Amino acid sequence: MISHGSGRSLPTELPELRPEEYRLLRDLLGEKIGHAFNEDHAREFERRLRPRVSACGLSTFAEYHRHLRGSPKREEELQTVYDILTNNETYFFREDYQLRSFREEVLPRLERDARHRKQLTCWSMGCSTGEEAYSIAMVLLESGRFDGWSMRVLGTDLSRKRITFARRGIYGESSFRSTSKERRGAFFVSTRAGTRVCAAVRSLCQFGQLNVMEMKNRCTIDQVDAVFCRNVLIYFTPQARAHVMASIFERLRPGGFLMLGHSESLLHDPGPFQPVHLKRDVVYRRPTERELRSKREGI
Ligand SMILES: C[S@@+](CC[C@H](N)C(=O)[O-])C[C@H]1O[C@@H](n2cnc3c(N)ncnc32)[C@H](O)[C@@H]1O
Incomplete structure (x- = not known):
């Protein structure tokens, strides 16, 4: 960890998504929005959510999971996660x-x-x-x-x-x-x-x-x-x-x-x-x- 001007520590190493952390995140998000996330989604979660772990000033996916469950800012962060993980493809007169x-x-x-x-x-x-x-x-x-x-x-x-x-x-x-x-x-x-x-x-x-x-x-x-x-x-x-x-x-x-x-x-x-x-x-x-x-x- 390094320290910046305000004295708060910034994580320096990229967090790795461990299998039990993936299961926690998958279950939390799956229950909230109904999506089926299977084992194939683990790498995608890691790649797409990793920047969010750092952006929230956290070091691990376990901390990020706790943040999504209990932080006063969880609704805001969940919205960011939904935008990152869901497909928004659409156009006029589709089908x-x-x-x-x-x-x-x-x-x-x-x-x-x-x-x-x-x-x-x-x-x-x-x-x-x-x-x-x-x-x-x-x-x-x-x-x-x-x-x-x-x-x-x-x-x-x-x-x-x-x-x-x-x-x-x-x-x-x-x-x-x-x-x-x-x-x-x-x-x-x-x-x-x-x-x-x-x-x-x-x-x-x-x-x-x-x-x-x-x-x-x-x-x-x-x-x-x-x-x-x-x-x-x-x-x-x-x-x-x-x-x-x-x-x-x-x-x-x-x-x-x-x-x-x-x-x-x-x-x-x-x-x-x-x-x-x-x-x-x-x-x-x-x-x-x-x-x-x-x-x-x-x-
Ligand atoms: C691929 S787009 C389809 C848009 C449009 N219906 C179409 O066919 O062109 C899927 C949309 O479903 C939304 N979606 C996914 N899960 C949802 C949920 N649990 N509740 C409401 N909307 C959801 C996503 O945010 C996304 O914008």
């Missing part, structure tokens, strides 16, 4: 075939079911920097079905930093790899800071930080018509995935739809969801009370 199916085959049903209340809520869960939520809002506007309706698209993510980014709505080129010229012209404006989502789309979207593992205690959102939870649960343990699925089911309106990423099929075990085979995609629906009763009574 566009699904958004097309949503527009052509799901929205007509939702329009019919909600025609009296004229309200529609969609939710991009694990929205990263916001491109997915804005894409959903653009699809709602493009559909031309909801003039005069009260519509909102919620975007939530584990990472506060990504949510702050989403709220600004300003994006670089890599977010547009799947956006047509027409859509770019219709829904974006050029600003000095970059290409910004236009005001009409932004006004439909609301963003907030939310860990999907904490929905039970921390989230009052319910009666949602459509949830998009894409490319999020692939990283989760089977138990955590089941926990999140149950929370999504509760928050969907009866008759509401769940859209998952292309590699996240529920077909082998849809649980209480009803798989709906569309022309290009399979989505999942919360059955209505009436449908459940008919099923129970074998009608």
Whole structure:
């Protein structure tokens, strides 16, 4: 250790992540965010979290684990860890075939079911920097079905930093790899800071930080018509995935739809969801009370 001006000691040697320290960190973080970390992740943890051990003025990963559990600054540090360890890959109109199916085959049903209340809520869960939520809002506007309706698209993510980014709505080129010229012209404006989502789309979207593992205690959102939870649960343990699925089911309106990423099929075990085979995609629906009763009574 060396000492700097203030008299505090700075660690000089790079800490090594010992197997028992890895297990402690993996269990702590896995439990908090639901991700499955196996033995293969140990080297990645060591490489990515090592600078944080030093940045917190600590010497070992065991101390860092205690810091993440008990320090008054733990929430702040956990946010940094989530940003370091989780994948934030996203772009506008990702998996566009699904958004097309949503527009052509799901929205007509939702329009019919909600025609009296004229309200529609969609939710991009694990929205990263916001491109997915804005894409959903653009699809709602493009559909031309909801003039005069009260519509909102919620975007939530584990990472506060990504949510702050989403709220600004300003994006670089890599977010547009799947956006047509027409859509770019219709829904974006050029600003000095970059290409910004236009005001009409932004006004439909609301963003907030939310860990999907904490929905039970921390989230009052319910009666949602459509949830998009894409490319999020692939990283989760089977138990955590089941926990999140149950929370999504509760928050969907009866008759509401769940859209998952292309590699996240529920077909082998849809649980209480009803798989709906569309022309290009399979989505999942919360059955209505009436449908459940008919099923129970074998009608
Ligand atoms: C690969 S991005 C997917 C973004 C977008 N859904 C898409 O498909 O383009 C995964 C996002 O899930 C978020 N995420 C991971 N674990 C989460 C959790 N426990 N609660 C909420 N969001 C989580 C990450 O922060 C990240 O932004």
